[in-house]
């Protein structure tokens with residue numbers, strides 16, 4: 001038995017060394033490559049065999065300036081350079097225009113590239129992984145629904161209720177209140193409502209519990225044995241599939257029994273996917289029920305942590321910038337006075353039309369860099385701005401580098417909502433501001449997120465004052481507050 005182990009180990013070592021030689025030979029070939037138009041693979045170092053420059057990448061991620069990994073290499077090799085992180089040769093772009101082309105994805109050249117653990121947890125039909133016409137169809141359906149004025153009208157009431165109820169609880173809670181945890185309660189309720197119309201109660205609690213268990217495995221060692229993190233997360237996914245699958249079945253039955261007419265209002269993303277009949281000319285059909293179930297769960301991933309982190313960081317930046325907070329409060333108090341005077345409901349357009357509030361949100365998103373970079377893999381050789389991206393290589397479009405670049409933003413590390421008064425007027429500034437990505441996969445939750453943030457900030461600053469305890473932002477592996485941002489709150493309304 002022991003002998004078999006030794007032989008096995010040597011075979012493994014042989015395979016390892018063999019692959020190492022092959023990988024380095026292939027990389028060398030590709031490094032030197034140049035296409036017939038003279039475009040070259042960007043300069044840079046691939047670091048140590050296999051681990052490449054991963055250690056430095058992670059070490060920089062843990063500092064208060066995670067882009068220092070990019071900055072060091074950018075000063076040596078230029079805005080686009082090559083490196084090797086997590087065992088993958090990769091081209092990093094800190095250039096807004098190159099990022100734009102990568103995200104635009106003309107000719108379906110780039111596909112999403114996720115670590116193995118993420119791929120395992122996402123079903124193979126997840127919107128985050130599918131490509132081509134099926135991706136276009138699902139993205140269009142969800143994006144169209146979330147953008148529609150009818151949806152925003154309705155969800156505004158739900159967001160207001162959730163924000164008001166949760167903030168009212170803060171009055172009776174013992175200090176400190178942990179903003180990161182509390183905002184997550186608000187946004188999870190809204191997200192589940194948007195995706196499948198489940199309201200507060202046992203089902204919502206079950207979804208929250210299982211979803212938390214599920215996403216713990218997104219960044220972990222990809223081993224699927226009982227007891228491992230990945231295994232536990234996959235089990236949680238199974239339980240989620242069972243519960244969400246039941247809701248899909250119920251809705252489908254209601255549709256078949258005609259208790260829901262094709263013309264009755266669409267309540268949630270699940271309805272949108274269920275009702276789409278496909279396109280006879282394109283020979284597409286209704287989406288299968290298991291496809292819908294999986295996608296509803298997977299759409300919770302980009303929506304779950306992003307908005308509460310943005311809310312928490314807005315509170316943090318405002319706590320550190322009293323002048324900006326005063327101006328935000330003045331604008332929102334004035335808006336409240338007008339509304340109370342006219343006794344009208346707040347419309348979603350009202351919230352989004354407060355200019356300084358929108359500038360605070362843009363500045364928060366720029367500095368927060370909740371999604372710091374987007375990974376893609378090239379399906380063929382691509383040339384962008386004279387750089388050659390060889391087939392099979394990954395590209396990391398660094399959104400943070402662009403947001404924190406002095407060439408794009410003066411004093412980039414300063415929270416300055418006023419900068420947006422000038423930037424909004426500047427031509428093409430959108431190319432340098434991409435917190436929601438861009439192109440074919442532009443976040444369909446963009447407007448919903450801004451609306452949630454606007455409503456949260458409005459009710460917070462017009463009814464409460466707070467003092468934040470000392471805390472700091474952690475950037476790796478995901479952005480959050482080290483101590484979840486503890487604050488003590490006093491109510492200013494009766």
Ligand code: HEM
Nearest residue numbers: 127139302303306307310370371435436437441443445449
């Ligand atoms: C501040 C909040 C948010 C930020 C910063 C954010 C950011 C992003 C980014 C950068 C992408 C592009 C990923 C890529 O290109 O691979 C994305 C995609 C996506 N987001 Fe968001 N997001 C936010 C909120 C939301 C919310 C609330 C929802 C759900 C309702 C949502 C749903 C999605 C979905 C489904 C995709 C995938 C789109 C596709 O691949 O076609 N996001 N998000």
